[in-house]
Amino acid sequence: MFIDSVELTVHSGKGGQGAVSFRREKFVPKGGPDGGDGGDGGNVYFLVDKNTHTLAHYKGKKVLKAQNGRPGEGRKKHGKKGEDLILIVPPGTQVFDAKTNELLLDLVEDGQKVLFLEGGKGGKGNWHFKSASNQRPTYAQPGLPGKTRQIRLELKLIADVGLVGFPNVGKSTLISTISNAKPEVANYEFTTLTPKLGVVRVSEFESFVMADIPGIIGGASEGKGLGLQFLKHIERTKSLLYMIDITSYRDPVTQFKTLQKELANFSEELAKRDYAIALTKIDSLELDEANARIDAFLEAIKLSPTSNNRYGLDERYHFYLQELEEYEPKNPYFVFGISAVAKINIEPLKYALYDLVKKARSE
Structure with missing residues (x-):
């Protein structure tokens, strides 16, 4: 199961005790106090690392502590200062107070x-108190003492285009x-149990995520199927491809x-995102x-159907395509058939999606 929400108790380190000590050296009959200061306790940091994709490495961990001074x-x-605790998280992680739900x-x-x-x-040593x-x-x-906080980490993927559809x-x-993503592919439902990110290269200097x-099913916004835990990942995507x-x-x-109903039930804002529609597996039909x-x-x-074929679509198949300048989000930017297996309309799909992504980025 994809770990996209974990609860942790984190502690920063306690400061070290100052020392009580007196100078003892041969031929120095009146050595004074020389107790050193204690080291500071370790801090707790969050570090965002794009090479980390889930919160799975925190599975089973309840309490994490920085080192004491x-x-x-x-x-x-x-x-010596206590070693810091660095919590490495993927981009898109939100940190909530577990008690109040404050972000x-x-x-x-x-x-x-x-x-x-x-x-x-750290505490001061006794030499500070000489008078x-x-x-x-x-x-x-x-x-x-260090500080303690009960927190909840939630991960929402960041992508330019989110693929939305039923299983399989x-x-x-x-x-x-x-893209460069390599998810499991098989002919049964719910093959994908964890969200996957892929970088789609459009040209040497242009790409999108x-x-x-x-897969989403009817009732997903109420928790059915894989439910809400994956619907919320789409929240950060700029555009949707049904x-x-x-x-x-x-x-x-x-x-x-x-699909439209489930997205709208989950988030009205999400339902207003720019979108397009791909009709899949057209190679299976005459x-x-x-x-x-x-x-x-x-x-x-x-x-x-429209005839403006600026993306070089396979003209054997009918399609619908809006002018980008006149695009209205209430309608899809495009609707056309594709086949990822037979590579039908895959390159046009890539370029059309990139135009939609550029529009969303500019806004």
Whole structure:
């Protein structure tokens, strides 16, 4: 199971005790106090690392502590600072107070390092307390205690395009075909149990990130199937690609309407995102049958086929495509058939999605 939410108790380190010590050297009859200071306790940091993709490495861990500072020693030797606790998390991690649900940190930038809890200060050694009236102080400060916080970490993937569809509609096949992601692909439902990110290269200097989200079913917004734990990953995506299996026993229009309903129930904001539709597995049908199903789908959602073929689509198949300058998010930017296996319309899909991504980024 994908670990995308974990609860932890984290502690910063306690400061080290200051030392009580007196100078003892041969031929120095009046050595004074020389107790060193205790070391500071270790801090707790969050570090964002794009090479980390889940919170699974915290599975089974309940309490994490930074190291305590070492006590001071004689000859004014300072105690060693406690080792910091660095919590490495993937981009998109949010840190909540486990008791109040207050959002404490939203960690999205790779390389971002944030101080979360400071360690306790080390206590001062007895040499600090020497005075004319007290030339033999026998007191040193204890170190200050560290801080403790109960937190919940939640991961929401960051991607330019999120793939949305029922199980086994070809999401994993598509992302493995056009990106560097290598998800498991098989002919049964719920093959994908963890979200996958892939970088889609459009040119040498242009690319976008695509997220393969585990299959959504009716009632997902209420927790059915893989439920809410994966719906929330789509929240950060800038654009959505609905993938509809045109050969499925589920009616394509029903698939689309169900997906729209589940997203809207989960988040009205999410339902307003720019989107497009890919009708998958068209290579499994005869050409006339595929076009008849494409036309029926377009008619059902009140759209008509278009002839503007600026992306070089396979013209054997009917399609719908808006002008980007006139694009209205209430309608899909495009609707056309694809086959990731037979590589039908895969390159045009890549370029069309990149135009949609550029529009979302500019906004």
